[in-house]
Structures are given as C-alpha cells and as structure tokens.
Amino acid sequence: MSDLTKLSDQLLKSDFDTIPLIDLTDAQSPNLEKRQALAESIRDACLSAGFFYVKNHGVPLEVVNETFKQSHSFFDLPSEVKMTVDINKSDNFRGYMRLLTSNTNPANKGDRHEAFNMGLDPLVHPESFHQDEKEGELKHSDNLWPIQEDWEGAVGFKEAALNYYKQVLALGYKLFPLFALALNLPEDFFEAKTQHPAAIMRLLFYPALGEQEVDELMPGIGAHTDFECFTILRQDEVSGLQVQNRKGEWIDAVPSPDTFIVNIGDQLSRWTNDIFVSTRHRVLPTIAKDRYSIPFFFGCDHEVPLLPPTTCVTEDRPARYDVMTAGAYVHMRLSEIYAPAKDQ
Numbered sequence: 001m002s003d004l005t006k007l008s009d010q011l012l013k014s015d016f017d018t019i020p021l022i023d024l025t026d027a028q029s030p031n032l033e034k035r036q037a038l039a040e041s042i043r044d045a046c047l048s049a050g051f052f053y054v055k056n057h058g059v060p061l062e063v064v065n066e067t068f069k070q071s072h073s074f075f076d077l078p079s080e081v082k083m084t085v086d087i088n089k090s091d092n093f094r095g096y097m098r099l100l101t102s103n104t105n106p107a108n109k110g111d112r113h114e115a116f117n118m119g120l121d122p123l124v125h126p127e128s129f130h131q132d133e134k135e136g137e138l139k140h141s142d143n144l145w146p147i148q149e150d151w152e153g154a155v156g157f158k159e160a161a162l163n164y165y166k167q168v169l170a171l172g173y174k175l176f177p178l179f180a181l182a183l184n185l186p187e188d189f190f191e192a193k194t195q196h197p198a199a200i201m202r203l204l205f206y207p208a209l210g211e212q213e214v215d216e217l218m219p220g221i222g223a224h225t226d227f228e229c230f231t232i233l234r235q236d237e238v239s240g241l242q243v244q245n246r247k248g249e250w251i252d253a254v255p256s257p258d259t260f261i262v263n264i265g266d267q268l269s270r271w272t273n274d275i276f277v278s279t280r281h282r283v284l285p286t287i288a289k290d291r292y293s294i295p296f297f298f299g300c301d302h303e304v305p306l307l308p309p310t311t312c313v314t315e316d317r318p319a320r321y322d323v324m325t326a327g328a329y330v331h332m333r334l335s336e337i338y339a340p341a342k343d344q
C-alpha cells in the first residue's frame with residue numbers, strides 16, 4: 001500500500017500541463033484488481049491536477065442532450081418568466097440567478113452568466129426531507145420550478161432536469177468507492193456518509209459578448225475552487241474553462257465529446273488533509289458563441305464531521321484543519337458567494 005502523504009509531496013513537486021482522461025469502464029467490475037488499477041489512476045489525478053475527464057461513465061447521451069435543449073429554452077425565456085423562480089424567492093439558494101448576480105471571486109465585479117440552481121428534490125428523495133437540520137447548516141428544501149401557466153415548456157424542463165440529476169447522482173455514487181480505494185480506505189467508506197447528499201446542480205448560461213468589449217472584472221466565472229467533495233461538470237462544445245497549474249499557468253479544459261470533467265472540491269481536500277487537491281479554475285467570457293454548462297456539486301451528508309482518515313494524517317503531516325460538519329462548511333462557503341445576489 002502506497003504511503004499517500006509521501007506520494008502527495010512527490011506529485012505536488014511535479015506540475016501538470018494536461019488534464020488526464022480516465023476510462024470508467026471498470027468502475028464496477030467484479031474484479032477487485034481492475035477497480036484498484038482504476039482507483040490508482042484516479043488517485044494520481046486527484047493528487048496532481050485535481051481534475052480529470054471521464055469517459056464510459058454510464059450517463060446516456062440522450063439525457064445530456066435533452067437537458068441542454070431544455071436549458072437553452074429556459075434561458076431564452078423573457079426575463080419576467082425567469083424571474084418567477086428568482087433565487088430571492090428561495091431561502092436555500094434555489095432558482096434563477098440573473099447575469100452578474102454571483103461573484104465567485106470578490107476581486108471582480110460579477111460573473112457573466114445566468115444560472116438555475118436545484119438540489120435533491122422531494123419528488124425523487126422524499127426520505128431526505130425529514131432530517132433534523134440545524135441553524136447555520138445546509139438543509140434540503142423544495143426546488144423552485146417554473147409553472148405551466150407561466151411557461152408551456154415548464155413540465156418538460158422539470159422532467160429533463162430531474163432525470164439528469166438522477167443520472168449524474170448515480171455517476172457520483174460510482175465515483176465514491178473509487179475515491180475511497182484511492183485513499184487506501186475500504187470501498188464503502190463514504191457509503192453511510194452519502195445517504196442524503198448535498199448535491200447541487202446548476203444549469204449555467206454564458207451569453208456571448210459579441211461586439212461588446214471584454215471587461216476583465218466580469219469573467220464568465222471568476223477564479224475559484226469548488227467547495228463540495230467533487231464536481232461532475234458537463235460542458236457543451238464551446239471552450240472557456242481553464243484550470244490553473246502550480247506555476248500559475250492557465251490550462252484550457254477543452255470540451256471533449258461525451259465526457260464529463262470531474263474535479264476535487266474543498267470539502268474533500270479538507271477531509272483528506274490536503275492529500276486530494278482542489279484546483280483553481282475559471283471560465284473566460286465567451287465572445288462569438290453562447291456557452292452552456294452543467295456543474296453538479298456532490299457533497300456528503302450535512303451532519304458528517306470532516307474528520308481526516310488515518311491514511312491522510314501522519315506525524316510529518318498533522319491534521320491541518322479544525323473539524324466541522326460538511327453542512328456547516330458548505331453553508332459557510334455558499335453564504336460568502338451568494339450574499340451579493342440576495343442583496344439585490
């Protein structure tokens with residue numbers, strides 16, 4: 001068994017200038033050696049770039065295409081229809097966000113995208129809605145769905161978004177055992193900790209600038225790290241996403257057909273005592289073509305303490321963070337980012 005802390009120090013010294021592509025065919029193979037080999041390639045990616053593409057992930061292409069189609073239709077709607085599900089009508093960060101209402105990097109003026117946020121839906125996971133929730137922690141709540149009277153496409157939109165959510169949630173559940181193996185932990189390490197996952201999905205729309213001048217302080221999305229355990233991102237065919245390596249260079253995460261990008265978020269980085277790295281990334285403003293993407297942020301259950309496993313803490317690498325629950329941690333981070341939106 002490899003010593004993770006040593007391997008981590010070693011890989012951190014070497015930099016990355018490409019984002020690896022990992023084939024998930026063996027993710028649920030009955031052969032442990034195959035799962036182990038796959039977990040090792042995931043481990044190297046998580047210790048180095050913190051980002052990787054996945055292919056043969058099991059999410060049907062039709063589901064992805066339909067969701068992008070619905071996303072186009074939603075963002076094409078007149079503003080007053082989108083505002084029927086405005087984020088200010090939710091006490092839990094759900095719903096529509098206008099252009100520039102989020103500001104991922106406080107050094108900027110705002111992010112040049114519109115968004116629709118949703119989480120675990122009571123229709124799909126009714127059992128998650130009877131959990132005890134504490135003040136100042138993240139909670140599950142209803143999503144904000146447009147209604148038929150305001151938009152005749154409302155039903156199709158909701159159906160597609162829920163279907164996509166279900167499929168990508170299943171992909172996330174396929175990844176957790178591999179992350180556990182990668183951390184020299186039992187494969188079911190995360191199982192009991194992801195029964196009511198704080199999984200937030202966002203439909204994002206980056207309108208093309210066209211003739212307008214680029215304002216550096218209004219990027220598509222400012223440089224940031226994600227804050228759940230990991231993100232499963234689908235982008236359309238328009239480039240714009242960039243990932244920063246340790247030299248500070250921005251590497252293009254070019255769209256690649258029928259792949260998702262998986263990247264480590266701060267929750268998992270913190271939980272693994274910085275063995276897994278959450279890497280800064282950003283989206284440039286798009287000039288000629290509109291861009292659409294769908295990040296899906298997968299965290300663990302709100303009440304789980306982010307206590308680093310023994311494989312990630314040694315005498316030379318003592319625990320680096322105070323232990324807090326996943327829910328308290330994500331709530332703290334979300335409040336920082338979305339506070340500007342709630343004020344307008």
Ligand SMILES: O=C(O)CCC(=O)C(=O)O
Nearest residue numbers: 204226235241283293295
């Ligand atoms: O749109 C993208 O490609 C990336 C979005 C992103 O980084 C985020 O929402 O955290």
Ligand SMILES: [Fe+2]
Nearest residue numbers: 224225226281
């Ligand atoms: Fe991100």
